[in-house]
Amino acid sequence: MKFATLGHLMIKENIRDMPKDWIHDSWIYSPELNVKGTKGHITGLLLTAKEMMESPIEEIRQNILDLAVFIQDEFNVELIQLGALTTSVTSGGKWLADNTSFSGFVNHGDSYTAAVTCQGVMKSLKICHKVPSECTIAVIGAYGIIGEAISKILVPQFNHSILIGRNRHKLKNLRENVKGDFETTTYLSTRKADVILTATSHPTALLSSAHLKENAIVVDVSQPPNLSYAICQKRPDVFRVDGGFVDLPKQIPYQIPALPKGKIFSCVAEVIMQAFENEKKDHVGSIDLHHLKKTEEWAEKYGFTLHEMTNFGVPIKSD
Numbered sequence: 167m168k169f170a171t172l173g174h175l176m177i178k179e180n181i182r183d184m185p186k187d188w189i190h191d192s193w194i195y196s197p198e199l200n201v202k203g204t205k206g207h208i209t210g211l212l213l214t215a216k217e218m219m220e221s222p223i224e225e226i227r228q229n230i231l232d233l234a235v236f237i238q239d240e241f242n243v244e245l246i247q248l249g250a251l252t253t254s255v256t257s258g259g260k261w262l263a264d265n266t267s268f269s270g271f272v273n274h275g276d277s278y279t280a281a282v283t284c285q286g287v288m289k290s291l292k293i294c295h296k297v298p299s300e301c302t303i304a305v306i307g308a309y310g311i312i313g314e315a316i317s318k319i320l321v322p323q324f325n326h327s328i329l330i331g332r333n334r335h336k337l338k339n340l341r342e343n344v345k346g347d348f349e350t351t352t353y354l355s356t357r358k359a360d361v362i363l364t365a366t367s368h369p370t371a372l373l374s375s376a377h378l379k380e381n382a383i384v385v386d387v388s389q390p391p392n393l394s395y396a397i398c399q400k401r402p403d404v405f406r407v408d409g410g411f412v413d414l415p416k417q418i419p420y421q422i423p424a425l426p427k428g429k430i431f432s433c434v435a436e437v438i439m440q441a442f443e444n445e446k447k448d449h450v451g452s453i454d455l456h457h458l459k460k461t462e463e464w465a466e467k468y469g470f471t472l473h474e475m476t477n478f479g480v481p482i483k484s485d
Contacts, residue, residue, distance in 0.1 A: 169441040170195075170237050171434050172230065173210040173249030174218060176390045181212070183424035193233050198241070201420055204441045208422060209237055210249070215369040215390055218251045226255050234268045244270040244446075247437030250389045254367045258311050259450030273440055273449040275433025278461035279410050280315040280453055282432040283387050285472045286407055287320060287361060290383045293484045294405055296360060304328040304359035307366035308350070309336040312387060314343070315453040316363060321346035328355055361385070363409070364392035373397065378404055385409045395478050408476045415469030426479040432470075439464040 175181060181189070188196050188208070195209040211218070211229055218226055230252055237243045246268070248259050253274040256262045263272040291298060301324055307313040308329035317340065321327040327348035331337050337350040354377060356362050361383045366372065371394040373384070380403055384393050387409030398406050411429040414420060422430060440449075443464065449457060465471065475482045 167204070167245055167441045167444045167446070168241065168243050169204070169206040169245040169247065169437050170209050170241070170243040171207075171247045171249055171437065172233060172237075172252055174251060175210070175212065175214045176250075177214055177216075180214075180424055185423065188423075192229070193236075195233075195237060199420065201418055201438055202442070204438065206438070206441065207237060207241055207243065209233060211252070215251055215367075218255065219367075219369045223255050227261060230256060230262065231265060231267060234262060234270075238268055238270055245273065245437060245441055246270060247273050247275045247433060249275070249431065249433055251367055253311065258452070259448070263448045263450045271446055271448050273437050274311065275431070275436040275449075276311045277315070277449060277453050277458040278412075278436035278439075278465065279387065279432045280312050280319070281458050281462050281465075282412050282472050283312065283316055283363065283365070283385060283409050284319050286385050286409055286475060287363060287383075289472065289475060290385060290405060290407055291361070293482070294381070294383055296383075298323045298361075299325055301360035302326045302328065302358055303361040303363060304330060304356040306330045306354070306356070306362065306364045306372065306392065307388070309333070309340040310365055310367070311451070311453060312365040313363075314340060315455065315458060316365065317344050317348075318455065320363075321348050324361075328359060330354060330356070356382075364388045365409075366392060368392060371397070375401055381405070383407070391478075398477065405482075406477045407482065408478065411472075411476065412465070412470050413473045417469070426476050428474075429476065430470075435465070435470045436461050439468055439470070442468060 259272045259274045303324045329350045356377045365387045372392040384406045412432045
């Protein structure tokens with residue numbers, strides 16, 4: 167089963183990391199990749215997150231559809247993984263999955279991302295000698311695809327949780343699906359949180375130093391990051407982790423440009439694993455926790471692990 171990723175640039179500078187033969191007019195697409203016998207392509211729009219947020223949604227959707235149909239027809243791709251804002255603007259991938267012009271399958275890859283993020287939170291707590299039952303966690307973007315799944319899994323394990331989002335109606339719906347001690351708010355109320363988890367589609371950094379408790383843990387899944395490198399430099403007490411990355415199996419010498427060495431986005435790992443499994447299904451919209459668990463089983467089977475965590479690509483040393 168042939169796969170393709172379909173993402174976009176985070177910032178304009180990302181284009182410098184792309185091989186020149188990957189760049190084609192308004193799209194990026196790589197030559198055919200061979201991952202343990204499974205073929206695929208890395209593709210995307212030559213637009214930044216900011217440009218996508220500022221463009222009409224119909225225009226961006228059409229660009230995504232045109233690229234999806236092109237790689238389907240040109241490269242016989244049967245399975246597409248949407249990345250970052252390409253998921254958001256297609257209603258969690260449902261719009262593309264429902265479009266008859268593309269006849270393949272769609273996976274946003276957020277199920278395994280949510281699983282790896284939860285692993286990253288627990289691993290960070292262990293490194294910092296903290297236990298969740300004594301901590302407060304804040305989830306920014308709590309009703310998003312990743313945020314909702316993470317909230318369902320992590321809130322019951324923490325002493326208290328602060329679930330943050332801009333839409334009051336969506337927060338109200340979230341309250342009906344989460345168990346545990348928590349509050350919801352439209353404010354960026356993170357100052358009392360021991361752990362902050364970001365899972366937003368915001369095109370710029372959201373968190374300032376004033377939002378961070380002393381010795382806070384920040385697991386930053388957002389692309390672009392919600393906590394800037396500059397703030398991390400000013401606040402060495404803050405333990406920040408690149409969320410959404412997983413270690414590549416040693417037998418897969420495969421590197422996406424601009425990612426830390428030996429790492430891959432967990433959403434991309436999910437689509438590769440689905441292709442390995444030849445599973446002909448869509449995985450779009452809200453995350454099915456049963457499928458999330460299955461992605462962890464796939465990861466164990468194929469050797470994708472969260473072994474070494476990083477902060478802006480630099481390995482984090484643990485005691």
